[in-house]
Amino acid sequence: MTSSDEGAPRVPARISIITLGVADLAASTAFYQALGWRRSTASTPEIAWFRTADSALGLVPSEQLAADAGIPAGGEPAFRGVTLAVNLESPRAVDEAFAVAVAAGAGVVKPPAATDWGGYGGYFEDPDGHLWELAHNPSFAFTADGRLDLP
Known part of the structure; x- marks a missing residue:
């Protein structure tokens, strides 16, 4: 299709x-x-x-x-093969949001840094080990209401 x-x-x-x-x-x-x-x-x-x-x-x-979901509970792996991401408007916004997450109790997985693809980002985990990426991609734009605007 x-x-x-x-x-x-x-x-x-x-x-x-x-x-x-x-x-x-x-x-x-x-x-x-x-x-x-x-x-x-x-x-x-x-x-x-x-x-x-x-x-x-x-x-x-x-x-x-x-x-x-009709499946057995438990046995979550350390890495579930999924990350969730919040894209931000600048590297500074990434650093500021990362500091808020750490102050809230997030575990630091990978501190924010420049990436090999030209962006900037880092990873934290929530209290249950769900991975979140905070990133700035200079190629991504945002709409007026803050949504990611992919071409």
Whole structure:
């Protein structure tokens, strides 16, 4: 199927929600709030919701998330093969955001530095080991409301 297949069924190219399984919902919620993220009033005792520029982030106890997907819980590897990224407007913005994450309790995985592809970035992990990249890519632009504007 190509993009020229008018009327053909498709999966829309958008990511609406990212849900992370967490060991301690209260602690993980506090971590993301310490980053400066506002907890949504749509949150319940079972899930904490945060609105981001382009999507929503949900935090759910790992056992509940596994049950919802119909898979066994536990046994998360140290590296899950996934990173989440926040792209920022400048190297300075990366450094400032990284300092906020560390002050909130993030584990430093790779401090921000110039990259071999001409950008700038670093990695931290949240309390459950989910990897986040904070990066500046000089080739990426942003819309007026702060969303990444890829060509």
